[in-house]
Amino acid sequence: xxxxxxxxxxxxxxxxxxxxxxxxxxxxxxxxxxxxxxxxxxxxxxxxxxxxxxxxxxxxxxxxxxxxxxxxxxxxxxxxxxxxxxxxxxxxxxxxxxxxxxxxxxxxxxxxxxxxxxxxxxxxxxxxxxxxxxxxxxxxxxxxxxxxxxxxxxxxxxxxxxxxxxxxxxxxxxxxxxxxxxxxxxxxxxxxxxxxxxxxxxxxxxxxxxxxxxxxxxxxxxxxxxxxxxxxxxx
Amino acid sequence: xxxxxxxxxxxxxxxxxxxxxxxxxxxxxxxxxxxxxxxxxxxxxxxxxxxxxxxxxxxxxxxxxxxxxxxxxxxxxxxxxxxxxxxxxxxxxxxxxxxxxxxxxxxxxxxxxxxxxxxxxxxxxxxxxxxxxxxxxxxxxxxxxxxxxxxxxxxxxxxxxxxxxxxxxxxxxxxxxxxxxxxxxxxxxxxxxxxxxxxxxxxxxxxxxxxxxxxxxxxxxxxxxxxxxxxxxxxxxxxxxxxxxxxxxxxxxxxxxxxxxxxxxxxxxxxxxxxxxxxxxxxxxxxxxxxxxxxxxxxxxxxxxxxxxxxxxxxxxxxxxxxxxxxx
Numbered sequence: 001x002x003x004x005x006x007x008x009x010x011x012x013x014x015x016x017x018x019x020x021x022x023x024x025x026x027x028x029x030x031x032x033x034x035x036x037x038x039x040x041x042x043x044x045x046x047x048x049x050x051x052x053x054x055x056x057x058x059x060x061x062x063x064x065x066x067x068x069x070x071x072x073x074x075x076x077x078x079x080x081x082x083x084x085x086x087x088x089x090x091x092x093x094x095x096x097x098x099x100x101x102x103x104x105x106x107x108x109x110x111x112x113x114x115x116x117x118x119x120x121x122x123x124x125x126x127x128x129x130x131x132x133x134x135x136x137x138x139x140x141x142x143x144x145x146x147x148x149x150x151x152x153x154x155x156x157x158x159x160x161x162x163x164x165x166x167x168x169x170x171x172x173x174x175x176x177x178x179x180x181x182x183x184x185x186x187x188x189x190x191x192x193x194x195x196x197x198x199x200x201x202x203x204x205x206x207x208x209x210x211x212x213x214x215x216x217x218x219x220x221x222x223x224x225x226x227x228x229x230x231x232x233x234x235x
Numbered sequence: 236x237x238x239x240x241x242x243x244x245x246x247x248x249x250x251x252x253x254x255x256x257x258x259x260x261x262x263x264x265x266x267x268x269x270x271x272x273x274x275x276x277x278x279x280x281x282x283x284x285x286x287x288x289x290x291x292x293x294x295x296x297x298x299x300x301x302x303x304x305x306x307x308x309x310x311x312x313x314x315x316x317x318x319x320x321x322x323x324x325x326x327x328x329x330x331x332x333x334x335x336x337x338x339x340x341x342x343x344x345x346x347x348x349x350x351x352x353x354x355x356x357x358x359x360x361x362x363x364x365x366x367x368x369x370x371x372x373x374x375x376x377x378x379x380x381x382x383x384x385x386x387x388x389x390x391x392x393x394x395x396x397x398x399x400x401x402x403x404x405x406x407x408x409x410x411x412x413x414x415x416x417x418x419x420x421x422x423x424x425x426x427x428x429x430x431x432x433x434x435x436x437x438x439x440x441x442x443x444x445x446x447x448x449x450x451x452x453x454x455x456x457x458x459x460x461x462x463x464x465x466x467x468x469x470x471x472x473x474x475x476x477x478x479x480x481x482x483x484x485x486x487x488x489x490x491x492x493x494x495x496x497x498x499x500x501x502x503x504x505x506x507x508x509x510x511x512x513x514x515x516x517x518x519x520x521x522x523x524x525x526x527x528x529x530x531x532x533x534x535x536x537x538x539x540x541x542x543x544x545x546x547x548x549x550x551x552x553x554x555x556x557x558x559x560x561x562x563x
Contacts, residue, residue: 052434054433075436078434078436079436086428086430086431090431090434091428091431092423092424093428094423094427094491094544095420102417103435106435106437145431148435
């Protein structure tokens with residue numbers, strides 16, 4: 001039985017009068033890739049932000065490895081072992097690739113070997129190490145964002161739309177790398193609009209619709225459910 | 236340690252040489268302009284830390300300068316007996332304390348203003364800091380003990396050009412070093428992407444407040460230099476107009492370029508004085524017209540400021556740059 005990493009219980013979040021999440025519950029276990037699917041505005045990004053405590057919860061409990069995070073700050077959560085790759089990658093454009101990576105590891109002292117590991121994982125970054133990060137291509141920026149998150153030594157990596165704005169070939173590459181990172185022992189919670197791709201690499205999936213979880217299960221069950229397929233996976 | 240020794244050597248050398256040249260070979264009128272240039276450089280580079288490098292927009296820098304000017308002036312004029320500030324080694328030691336008191340008090344006010352207002356962004360932050368700058372001025376205006384609207388006079392003239400040059404070099408070098416360090420990189424991380432910086436586990440509020448406090452500290456030191464140069468302070472010096480001038484220097488030089496701030500601080504200060512000549516010729520006060528025109532032309536031709544985000548040596552050819560880097 002794998003250890004339960006992340007547990008989200010009955011979480012609700014609202015932005016003013018708009019309820020973005022309504023009693024959402026989900027779990028991620030050690031070693032899993034979990035996909036969170038849903039249309040625009042379903043609340044996927046809000047869920048990741050609420051897990052990182054970047055938006056206030058209206059109700060509900062989020063715990064990580066059995067520890068309640070209700071009173072933690074984002075900085076504390078990163079130290080506990082969760083890292084978010086934000087939507088749109090969040091590259092620090094005026095800083096070099098190396099500085100971006102160092103920033104990811106700012107609270108650690110023993111990260112030199114991890115830097116080597118990240119550069120092996122993404123060889124293109126070692127070629128670009130002293131280049132301004134803003135001059136990288138979209139795919140390279142995504143790799144940099146993921147590499148930077150890995151350098152904070154997470155047990156669980158939260159990825160917000162890693163395929164956003166990338167060419168299909170590069171998307172495949174990114175998803176291969178996500179599987180590789182997972183096999184290295186980092187669990188992954190993944191948001192995707194590109195549901196086909198996500199469901200292929202994920203072990204389990206949740207489907208979110210206007211703030212509610214409408215379906216959950218093993219990835220192949222979700223992908224073989226005809227109705228869900230029609231509604232969320234584009235037929 | 237080598238580095239510290241070398242820094243001290245360079246600072247002392249430049250201060251003595253420039254200070255000597257400025258105080259002995261230059262006329263008194265030019266000296267006043269040079270002193271104002273130096274004070275404006277400190278103000279511009281310190282505001283650039285907040286507006287350029289941290290990506291926030293503060294419009295109240297003159298307020299923090301006023302805090303530093305008034306506290307240091309109150310200390311040397313009202314609380315310390317004249318014999319200690321009338322020259323000699325002791326008076327210079329007293330002046331060091333006065334500069335620090337000015338800086339620290341402005342830093343404390345910066346902290347108090349920064350904590351609530353740095354939760355805002357962009358235009359909202361600009362308006363709040365503008366408001367705080369005015370509040371500070373109006374408070375000073377109403378404190379009778381430091382002269383109120385009459386201003387405070389009889390401040391010992393402890394600032395000379397050695398002090399201006401020295402403090403100017405030290406604060407610019409300190410900022411330059413800070414920005415190369417890991418905490419300095421965090422300022423730029425906040426500027427580039429605040430959400431991502433937060434997601435990396437950095438406390439963006441703390442970083443912004445830190446930047447604001449350090450910037451206010453330097454503004455306070457500049458204020459203390461100002462007070463002890465002109466020997467008279469009046470609240471009307473520190474209006475929004477002065478804050479705006481400092482912002483103009485930062486924007487014109489390039490948000491995120493220390494050398495740009497230095498260039499434009501000197502340029503604009505000298506320009507404002509130089510245009511006085513024109514007034515005697517034309518019999519019309521065209522100063523502000525030309526001043527604004529020059530600002531407009533520069534912003535049209537170089538929309539990101541004179542130097543953009545780069546430092547001046549980054550414009551040198553690579554072959555030359557190596558030599559410069561080694562010596563800097």
